[in-house]
Every structure is written in structure tokens, then in C-alpha cells.
Amino acid sequence: MRWDTPLQELPWVGPQRTRQLTRFGLLTLGDLVSHFPKRWEDRNRFDRFPQTESDTPVCVMGMVQSAAVQRRGRARSFELRLVEEQSHALAGQITVRWFNLYWIEKVVATGMRLVVYGKPKRRGRQIVLEQPEFEVLEDDSSASLHLQRIVPIHRATEGLSTRVLRGVIWETLQRLESVALPNLIPSTLDPMARLEALRQIHFPDSFEDLSRARKHLVLNEFFGMQLSIALRRAEQQAQPGLCHAKTSRLVEQLHSSLPFSLTGAQLRTIEEIRSDMASGRPMNRLLHGDVGSGKTLVALSTMLLAVEAGFQAALMAPTQILAEQHYLQFKRLCAPLGIRVGLRTGNRKEESGPLPLFDHDRWQQAVVSGSADRPAATPSSEQPDIIVGTHALLYGKGNLDRLGLAVIDEQHKFGVLQRATLRAQGVCPDMLVMTATPIPRTLTMSLYGDLDVSTLDELPKGRGKIVTVARDSSKLPEAAKFLREHLEAGRQAYIVYPLIDASDKLEAKAAASEFERWQGLLAPMPCALLHGRIPPEEKDAIMEQFRQGTTKALIATTVIEVGIDVPNANLMLIENAERFGLAQLHQLRGRVGRGVHKSYCVLLTGAKEQEAMEKLQILERTSNGFDIAEADWDLRGPGDLLGTAQSGLPPLRIGSLVRDAELMMQARGAAFVIIEQDPKLEEPRHQIFRTLLQTIPTENLSQVS
């Protein structure tokens, strides 16, 4: 019997159960015993029958006195009257009710003993448990498994009850005695035996044992994850790298041409990146900085380092608009330095032409043999040194042969594969990924665990403040008046309306009517409309007119969410703000507050619920990206925090990235120590960890290489 023994080979499971379990996604012994309970019930004592409504669920045991189907209008329900077992005049009673769960009618009947778990609700004069979880108690030989102990409640399904699952898992754990079930984590990390932990997680002797067991299994899970991250990192570091930075004349020129001086944080991160690039190891670095912290300039500076060392540098942005904005800015800043900038997007190629056909093979050989640290040929002056683009960068042919540095802007908008593809374009290019998503530390350790992290923790000085106000949508006329006054004073505004996942037709229609409405509200100020379906050339023209100030208000979808930088625009109004996540609103809001003028962000909500307003008020109170991320995390969970494009989060069976930060640190420490001593995990005493790696799904771990 092994961890991956198929259920069919376990005689006590039997063919029928095996089929049910397989349908449920449990295929092997390992799957079965790591199907951890979702909660536990202490059935040594049950709750009293509730007399009042409450938000805390109760767990009661009683006898079914009557059971009947009830109809009220079109609603059909199945109702029980449950009474306390010691029947006497004062015995408690409660109504239990299920809607549309017909199978329950077949398994519950008068006279049965039931354990019921749910929140008591008041319905008229009655206290009712609606749609509760339940279990029929039977007086058979296995009764001791289901009563008078802490009982596990496993996630179950129709036709495969918790009770049945509990039985099968119990049986399996009993037989596991004979199996060699070695510990997969160093005993210094946690001394508990794995078999013991598995038994106690399902059938704990006490709540204390339960928490010890959980700790062991969480560490087991996290250690596996961190070990695979550490291995990948070691692998990356062992790859041949090139020195992509030498002198910094161009960077100095760039900086002295700017009308402002760089922030301390910008200078520090440029230096961190430079020393990575100058080393012979490949760089994998995350540049993390709140909206408006000036990441673009850090990127451009480091790209110039690569150019000066004889390489090309590329920057990939998630949208066409953003790529073009970067392109224009880079072109302006680089022209005096004699550096050529090219643009490559799906729709436009400007000055990109055919990139240097380089003696790729010869160079690669030189790299491998270690004799080359720069290309053997210098590029013809016709070719861009810096290339800005969208995904289209990935699909050009052989044009990034001299790529020495690849920068990905707003990396959370890209998938893992796209990063890998970009890297594959050059020969060992250094990678810099940038994001404004402030992420809690556990998440950084899991998602970007193999990256070095630089943080821009300082905003440029002299920024106008952003005043944020959340209002009910009935205040729209006042808000419009407020906007118009500012526009008349020469400022510019973004008006954002949500359109999530609309079809082409709907989007066009909604956009057109939104636009008309706003044009009316802001008349006579010139407005423009921007959304995802507008053809690229038109988009360019629209953005350009807005940048130049000809257009005063831009009515847009979230296409403007990331990166857009128009300092004179100091107003933003977001309609139906409650439909966005806080982190996304924070990003959007980051479009204003870029110039010297005081900025305003007005959040309008049509939602009637108090909660929606409370959520938005978080943004009124704070402009700290980290605080907002944590609040968002609490409200919506990590997936949403990272955006929908790619969460890259590993599926966890038991650990929680929110609650188990401390355990993640411990696991990471232990894993990195081991890989430092034995980067390829070759030593015999470490072979056991390979077994662990086989049990975790690694393909979901994010990576940059």
C-alpha cells in the first residue's frame, strides 16, 4: 500500500464506493486521507434547542416527530418537527426545513435520530433551521464513530454522505498502520509523526491534538511549496547569465535631463537592479511600488544600462494604450541621448522594422563557453535599442536576439506563460517585472517566492493630494456640476463607467448612451469616449487629444485602469463603484493626483446596501495601497485581489495564505536552508523530500523564468 495506491486496490472500500469516490475526485489512498474535514462537531455534548435567532450555527440532536412536504404558493419544502430526545412536557422542539432537496425526503422519516447543524432563523412565531446540514444516526456497530467524540464533517455530495466518507476514511486510517508513511518534512520544522497528524486531523482526541495535527499538515504543505520554489530559484541561478550593465553614462544623462530629481527609493531600486544586471547571474526581480511611485522611470533607467552595455531592452505592457504612452515618453526622453526607441503592438509597427539579424548561434556559443559578455557585433544604427510593445512582442520573429533586459509592466495582467515566452526571446535576458498590486507578504512568498523584490516605498514629492468621496448615485447632478467647474478652470477629468464582460453589441450601446448623457451634463466642454472596442488608430488619436488638453473629459471603461499618465487630469468620477474591487478602484484612482493640482475622486454607488458604502469609505480614509489590499483581501479573497487574468495561486488543501503567515515563514526558512546546502536535492538524506515534491501540484506555482 502506497500513497498513490488506487482505491480499487483497497479491499475495504469496495467497487461501489470506489466508483462514488472517483466521481467525487478521490482516486487514491493519498487523495482519501488528505480529504480533510471542513469542520468538526464535538458530539460529546450537543447544543440546547435554540429559542432565538442567531448568527452562530447550532448543532443539535433530536428525534423526528413528524415529516411532511409543504407547499406555499409555488414554493415546495420538506419540513420536520424535531424534538429533544428526553421527551417530557418541556422538551425543546424545532422546525427543520429544506427547499428543493428532494433526495432528503427519501432518507429522512419519522422516528429517526438526527444531528442537525445550521443557523436558527425566526420565521413568524417559529424558530426554524433552514437548509441545515444533517446526519441520520444509526444504532449500528459503527455508532461509536459518529457519536460521543469529536466527529469530522467532510465535504460530501449527493449519494456520498459525510457519514459514509467518515467510515471509509476511518477504515483507511486504521489500516495505514502497516504502511510506511515517512515524515516528509525535517523534524526540526515539526516533530509530529505524519501518520499521527493524519489520524488526529480526521479523528482528533481533543481540540488541542487537532490544532497540533493541523499545524503539521500545513507545514507539510507549505514546505513542499517552498521547496519547489527554492529549487526553481537555485536552477535559475545556475543558468548561464550575462553581465548586462557596465557603465551608466546614459542613465546620468537621462536623470540630469529631467525637471525633477529622483526619489531616494527610485535611486535605491535602480542600484539594486543594476547590481543584479552587472552580475553574471540571471536577474529575476520584482519591482513593487504603489500607483504613481514612478516605476516607469526606474524601468527606463535600467533599460538604458542594458543599451549602454550593447544590448536591446524591451518593455511589455498589457494594453495598446499603455504601450503607446510608454513609447512616446521613452522616445521623447531618449532622443537627446541618441537612443532609438521602437514600438511593436498587434496593430502598429513604428520604427521597429526588421531588427538586427544577428549572428545568434555564434553568440550563444560564446555565452555557454563563458567567453562572451557582449554581442560580437554592434547593431546597425538603424535598429531600435529599446522596444516597447504589447503581447505582440512575443510573436515577432527573431527580432529580440540581442535582448538583454526584459521588463514587464503591470505584470499581474499577464500570465505565467507569456513571461516565459518573452524570456525565451533573447539569450539569458535579465527579467524585471513590475506591479502596483500591493500584496500581503504570505502571498509574495508564494507567488513570487523565487524572485528578488525591490520596493518603491516613497512617492515623488509635490504631488497634489487626492480627495476621495463616496456618494449615493442620486448625487450625480451635484457631482457633474463640480466637475464642470474644474473643467472650466482648465483641468481635465476621467469618467469611468463599469462594463464587465459585456458583449460587443451591448458594450457599444452602453458606451454610446453613457457618452451622450455625459456630454449633456458637461456641455459645452469637449468630451471623448474611450473603450476597448474602438479601433486602435482612433484610440491613439483620442488619447493624444486628451493628453494635449483639447479634450476635457474622457468617458471610459477600465481600459484606463493601468498606467495612463496625464498630469493635468485631476478629476475622476467612477459610476457604480461598488462593482469594482477596492484594489482596482485604487488603481483607477491612481490616474489622478499626478500633477501639482489638488485631485478629486468621486465614487458613486447605486447599491442600497450599507455594506457597499462602508466598503467605499475605506478608500475615503486611506490612500495606502497595502491597507487597501488587506481590506480587499478580507472582503473578497486573494483571487480577486490579483485580478482575473491570472491568480497563479497554488491550490491549497489545508493551509491558509491569510491566517498561516507565520507557518509559511517557517517553512520557507527550512526549505531554503536545505536547497542552499544541496541545490539539486541530490544527497541521499534529502531524497525523502523528492517524495514530497511529487505530492504537490507545482504547475500552478507562478514563475518568471
Ligand code: ADP
Ligand atoms: P507608476 O509607478 O504608477 O507606473 P509612473 O511611472 O507612471 O508611476 O509615474 C507617475 C508620474 O510621476 C509620471 O508623470 C512621472 O513622470 C512622474 N515622476 C516619476 N518620478 C518622479 C520624481 N522623482 N519626481 C517627480 N515626478 C516623478
Ligand code: MG
Ligand atoms: Mg506604471
